[in-house]
């Protein structure tokens with residue numbers, strides 16, 4: 001795979017391209033923000049990369065600035081309150097899961113230290129098939 005390099009464009013040109021390629025949401029300025037559903041990052045029009053399509057197809061494409069994320073414009077939504085709340089909730093959930101996992105690990109080592117021999121290791125196994 002040949003690395004794709006983004007095309008150097010003036011702000012005005014880039015805005016025009018974004019407006020043309022993003023048929024789903026209007027762009028009024030490169031400072032507008034979008035929430036990428038694929039990588040979960042907030043990106044700005046300025047950060048979005050414009051690249052030339054693959055060989056034989058010289059059309060322009062817009063790509064997410066996040067590494068390894070190849071979201072399409074349809075996956076860039078407005079960071080409205082709803083979206084921001086979702087992000088906050090996902091973030092909180094992640095922290096919560098982290099806490100639970102940490103607590104679980106602490107419990108396990110606690111159990112190992114105290115009641116290692118009393119817990120039966122044989123468990124009911126459902127028949128295969």
Ligand SMILES: [Zn+2]
Pocket residue numbers: 036037038039040041064065066069070071
């Ligand atoms: Zn992305």
